[in-house]
Amino acid sequence: MISRATLPAGRQDPITGLPNRRAFTAAYQPLPGAQLVMLTLADPKHFDRLLGAIGHEHAETFIRDAATRLRAVLAGSVEIYHISPLNYAFVMPFGAPPDMLQTLLDAFNQPLTCGVIPISADIALGVADCHDADAASVLRAGLCAARDCRDSGRGWARYNRKTDSAHQRSFMLLSDLCAAIRADDQLHLHFQPKYDLGTGETSSAEALLRWRHPVFGNISPAEFVPLAETTAQIHQLTEWVLRHAIAQAGAWAAKGLRLNTAINVSPRNLTRRGFSTQVGKLLSCYGVDPSRIELEFTEGVLVSNDPVVLDELRALRATGMRIALDDFGTGFANFSYITHLPADIIKIDKSFIQRICSDPRSATVVRALIELAHKLDYSVVAEGIESKRAYVMLREWRCNEGQGYFMSPPVDPAAMAARISQRETETVP
Ligand code: C2E
Numbered sequence: 001m002i003s004r005a006t007l008p009a010g011r012q013d014p015i016t017g018l019p020n021r022r023a024f025t026a027a028y029q030p031l032p033g034a035q036l037v038m039l040t041l042a043d044p045k046h047f048d049r050l051l052g053a054i055g056h057e058h059a060e061t062f063i064r065d066a067a068t069r070l071r072a073v074l075a076g077s078v079e080i081y082h083i084s085p086l087n088y089a090f091v092m093p094f095g096a097p098p099d100m101l102q103t104l105l106d107a108f109n110q111p112l113t114c115g116v117i118p119i120s121a122d123i124a125l126g127v128a129d130c131h132d133a134d135a136a137s138v139l140r141a142g143l144c145a146a147r148d149c150r151d152s153g154r155g156w157a158r159y160n161r162k163t164d165s166a167h168q169r170s171f172m173l174l175s176d177l178c179a180a181i182r183a184d185d186q187l188h189l190h191f192q193p194k195y196d197l198g199t200g201e202t203s204s205a206e207a208l209l210r211w212r213h214p215v216f217g218n219i220s221p222a223e224f225v226p227l228a229e230t231t232a233q234i235h236q237l238t239e240w241v242l243r244h245a246i247a248q249a250g251a252w253a254a255k256g257l258r259l260n261t262a263i264n265v266s267p268r269n270l271t272r273r274g275f276s277t278q279v280g281k282l283l284s285c286y287g288v289d290p291s292r293i294e295l296e297f298t299e300g301v302l303v304s305n306d307p308v309v310l311d312e313l314r315a316l317r318a319t320g321m322r323i324a325l326d327d328f329g330t331g332f333a334n335f336s337y338i339t340h341l342p343a344d345i346i347k348i349d350k351s352f353i354q355r356i357c358s359d360p361r362s363a364t365v366v367r368a369l370i371e372l373a374h375k376l377d378y379s380v381v382a383e384g385i386e387s388k389r390a391y392v393m394l395r396e397w398r399c400n401e402g403q404g405y406f407m408s409p410p411v412d413p414a415a416m417a418a419r420i421s422q423r424e425t426e427t428v429p
C-alpha cells in the first residue's frame with residue numbers, strides 16, 4: 001500500500017492509499033490552461049465479470065498494481081487521486097500533452113497481475129478543461145470523456161459538450177420513463193395499418209408507442225425504447241404496451257371490426273420465463289382471440305439461442321398468436337437460421353424497401369427474399385412503402401402485406417377505426 005500518513009481521515013482510498021475523491025474536492029482549484037485526465041481502468045461491465053471470476057482479493061491486487069504503474073509513469077510530477085475503484089484522476093497544470101497520454105496507453109499495454117494471473121487493463125482516458133469548472137463538474141466531465149473514449153475505441157477523448165448533453169438527455173429520459181408508465185397520460189399508442197397486397201384491404205394494425213414528455217415534448221420510440229431495453233424498465237414498458245394494445249384489440253372486436261393487432265415486443269422480454277403466460281392472461285382479461293394478435297420481435301431475439309427465449313416463442317405460437325420477425329435483413333440474419341425460425345411472418349426492413357425503385361440490386365434482393373421466404377412457408381410483409389411504384393412492384397412480386405406512408409402513416413385509434421369502417425371504399429389501387 002502507498003503510504004499517505006499525512007492525509008486527513010476519510011480522504012484516503014483504502015485499497016491504494018492514494019488520496020480519494022474527497023481529497024480531490026478539497027485540494028482542487030480551477031486553473032486556466034490546466035486539464036484533468038481521468039483514467040478508467042476497465043469497462044465496469046467487464047470488471048464485474050472479472051470480479052466474479054477471480055474474487056475480490058485478486059481484483060484489489062489488480063487495482064493496486066494499476067496505481068503503482070500509474071505512479072511510475074507520472075513519476076511524482078502530479079498528485080494522483082483514486083476517485084472510485086476503477087477511476088484515477090490527476091490534473092496537468094499546463095494541459096495534457098498527447099505524447100504523455102500515449103506513454104500512459106503504452107504503459108498499460110502490458111498486463112497487470114492478479115496474484116499469479118496476468119490480466120490486461122483496458123484503459124480509457126478522458127481529458128477535461130479545469131479553467132471554469134468546480135471539482136464535481138470537472139470530475140463528471142472527465143468521466144464523460146473517458147466513456148466517450150471507450151465508446152469510440154480511440155486512445156483518449158476530450159470532453160465534448162454535445163455527447164455529454166446526449167448522455168444527460170438519455171439519463172433524464174430513463175429516469176422519467178418510470179413516472180410516465182405510472183402517469184398513464186404521457187404514453188399512448190398510434191396504429192399503422194398493414195394492407196393485404198392481394199386485395200388492398202386493411203389486414204392488421206401495428207401498435208406504435210408514443211411518448212409526450214412534459215418537458216421535451218414528443219419523443220420517438222426509436223430513442224426511448226432502446227434506452228429502456230438497457231434496463232429492467234423494458235418489462236414494465238412492454239406490459240403497458242401489451243395491456244393497452246390488447247384492450248384496444250378487444251374494443252375493436254366488440255365493435256365487430258375484423259382486424260389483427262400487431263404489437264412490438266423487445267427481445268429482452270422473452271428472456272423472462274412466464275412472458276407467454278402474462279400475454280395469455282391479458283388476452284383472456286380483454287376477451288381477445290389469440291389468433292388476432294401478431295407479436296413483432298427483431299432478429300436479436302434469436303441471437304442468444306437462449307432456451308428460455310425459444311420456449312417462450314413456442315408457447316406463444318402454440319396459443320395461436322403469430323410471430324413476426326421485424327426489420328428483417330438489418331441484423332443478424334443468415335441462411336442457417338432462416339430455415340428454422342420460430343416465426344410465421346418475415347417483415348422486410350424499410351431500408352431495403354425504400355431502395356427498390358432506385359436501386360435494381362436492392363430490388364433483386366427483395367424479390368429473392370420474398371420467393372425464398374414463401375418457399376419456407378413464411379408470410380412476408382414489406383414495411384416503409386413510400387410510393388405507388390414500390391407498392392405495385394411488391395404486389396407483382398406477391399409480397400403478402402405492405403405498410404408505409406404511401407398508404408397511411410401511424411394514426412390514433414379513432415382514425416384507425418374510421419379507416420376500417422370504410423374498408424370497402426379505401427382499398428389501395
Ligand atoms: P418498427 O416496429 O419497425 O416500426 C416501423 C417504424 O417505421 C415506425 O416508426 C413507423 O412510423 C415507421 N414507418 C412506417 N412507414 C414508414 C415509411 O413509409 N417510411 C418511413 N421512413 N418510416 C415508416 P416509429 O413509430 O418511430 O417506431 C420506431 C421503432 O420503435 C419501431 O420500429 C419499433 O422497433 C420501436 N417501437 C415502437 N413502438 C414500440 C413498442 O410499443 N414496443 C417496442 N418494444 N418497440 C416499439
Ligand code: MG
Nearest residue numbers: 206264296326
Ligand atoms: Mg414493428
Ligand code: MG
Nearest residue numbers: 326327349383
Ligand atoms: Mg420494422
